[in-house]
Amino acid sequence: MRQARVTVLAAVVLTGLTGCANRPNNLETYYDQPGGQPTSVVTSPPATTSGAAPNQAVATTGAANLVADQVTAAVLTAADLPREGVHVAATRPANGACFDQVPAGDPRGASWLYNSGSTFVQQVTGYLDKSAGDVLNQIQCDGQKLTVSVPSATDGVRGWCLGTTCTVLLARGHVLSGLQVTANTTARASDAIRNLASLAAGKLPQS
Helix, strand or coil, rough: CCCCCCCCCCCCCCCCCCCCCCCCCEEEEECCCCCCCCCCCCCCCCCCCCCCHHHHHHHHHHHHHHHHHHHHHHHCCCHCCCCCEEEEECCCCCCHHHHHHCCCCCCCEEEECCCCCCCCCEEEEEEEECCCCHHHHCCCCEEEEEEEEECCCCEEEEEEEEEEEEEEEECCEEEEEEEEEEEEHHHHHHHHHHHHHHHHCCCCCCC
């Protein structure tokens, strides 16, 4: 099992995403910010009257806000899970190795607990200047591949089971939604995560 920590890809990962305070499932930030003191860089404006640079900055900010909103909207809430028999977990379970392969800076998500003791973790990440499908194609997790079909349109769906933990990654646009279920048997974990994948696919951006 790979033990490497997540590598932050410069200029790729969308950072600073903010969750919705009114959501019932307490959105979480899963990764600590890099250590050290922040550095402020002041750049003098170019000696030109062109408005291209300000316009580009506005466009970039608008795109970042859009992806941030899509990430927040892709997180499953209690209202999405009435038939799953889960409740919000008091603490987040440790990552399975597959989540460690996902390039991420400041993902959003939630942790859930089944009455049986099984756990479910969702991790949603946005990428500003590359598609989530491209990110997904670069991820290779350990374990047996899991075939997953979802009713909603996606740019890619991949799944794996390692031991009694099953992971599914769904890509759409600039959003990658990761689901991970750990149960007492592989069969239970795979059945649960297939149901969850269908729900999560419907929360991805559809246009």
